[in-house]
Amino acid sequence: MKEPAASERLDATFLALADPTRRAILARLARKEASVNELAEPFAMSQPAVSKHLRVLERAGLISVSQDGQRRPRRLEVRPLVEASAWIERYRDLWEQNYTRLDALLQELQEQPAKRTRKKS
Amino acid sequence: MTTTHTAQVSTPSDREVKVTRAFRAPRALVYRAYTEPALVQRWLLGPPGWTMPVCEMDVRVGGKYRWRWRSNEDQTEFGFSGVFREVEPGRKLVHTETYDAGSHAVGESGAESLVTVLFEEQDGITTLTSLMDFGSKEARDAAVATGMTDGIEQSYQLLDKLLAEPR
Numbered sequence: 001m002k003e004p005a006a007s008e009r010l011d012a013t014f015l016a017l018a019d020p021t022r023r024a025i026l027a028r029l030a031r032k033e034a035s036v037n038e039l040a041e042p043f044a045m046s047q048p049a050v051s052k053h054l055r056v057l058e059r060a061g062l063i064s065v066s067q068d069g070q071r072r073p074r075r076l077e078v079r080p081l082v083e084a085s086a087w088i089e090r091y092r093d094l095w096e097q098n099y100t101r102l103d104a105l106l107q108e109l110q111e112q113p114a115k116r117t118r119k120k121s
Numbered sequence: 122m123t124t125t126h127t128a129q130v131s132t133p134s135d136r137e138v139k140v141t142r143a144f145r146a147p148r149a150l151v152y153r154a155y156t157e158p159a160l161v162q163r164w165l166l167g168p169p170g171w172t173m174p175v176c177e178m179d180v181r182v183g184g185k186y187r188w189r190w191r192s193n194e195d196q197t198e199f200g201f202s203g204v205f206r207e208v209e210p211g212r213k214l215v216h217t218e219t220y221d222a223g224s225h226a227v228g229e230s231g232a233e234s235l236v237t238v239l240f241e242e243q244d245g246i247t248t249l250t251s252l253m254d255f256g257s258k259e260a261r262d263a264a265v266a267t268g269m270t271d272g273i274e275q276s277y278q279l280l281d282k283l284l285a286e287p288r
Contacts, residue, residue: 011262091130092127094168095128095140095142097168099128099249101163102151102154102164106144106154109146109150110146
């Protein structure tokens with residue numbers, strides 16, 4: 001079978017990260033796990049509104065729910081984040097390797113007239 | 122002054138990827154390095170261990186190009202080819218780009234994108250912008266993921282190590 005969902009997972013991750021509130025929620029969870037109520041507090045948002053964001057984050061695998069008696073705290077899951085940043089980083093790296101060579105070439109081309117003069121003298 | 126201008130990658134829409142990079146050189150020179158095959162072959166090489174044995178470019182509207190890379194390690198090859206749709210010398214290129222997985226056999230052959238390349242100069246610094254439109258989100262993600270599995274795997278290994286560390 002084909003790697004099922006590498007690209008679908010990335011879509012979900014990027015969609016989830018495209019919203020500032022969701023990024024703030026993740027930043028909050030990076031410090032410590034938190035319940036829906038605790039998460040709603042600093043965002044001046046209704047609980048249903050926060051729950052909606054949490055569902056998007058959950059679908060992207062960016063958070064998980066643990067069971068702690070009555071509390072169901074949300075936890076940050078780092079793996080999709082690593083995958084998403086690897087995607088961009090690796091892509092950037094590929095280009096940057098080419099562009100570093102292009103830098104050197106451009107510098108060489110700009111120095112060429114000077115080289116010729118040096119040869120003459 | 123040694124300002125570094127590393128490449129910036131963004132996703133302006135869910136079917137596109139944009140890469141921008143500034144070069145300390147005049148626009149006309151960057152354009153030359155981008156369109157003269159003998160020069161292109163010296164920098165458009167991708168990861169270490171690859172050479173570009175084939176670089177043919179007929180840079181005019183309707184003109185074709187063909188790029189092919191070969192791995193020093195196992196001699197496998199892959200390439201891109203396409204047609205120039207717009208040519209504004211020194212300023213802008215628009216070309217199609219069709220992927221051929223060749224004997225390297227990574228990713229799917231036939232995937233086509235439309236690439237717009239802009240050359241903009243300010244105060245002796247030329248900004249090169251490549252906007253790649255893959256037609257759909259699925260095609261974009263597949264194209265970008267091609268050849269990048271190593272990177273993701275490396276990240277996973279780093280992550281595994283990190284997670285294994287005692288807290």
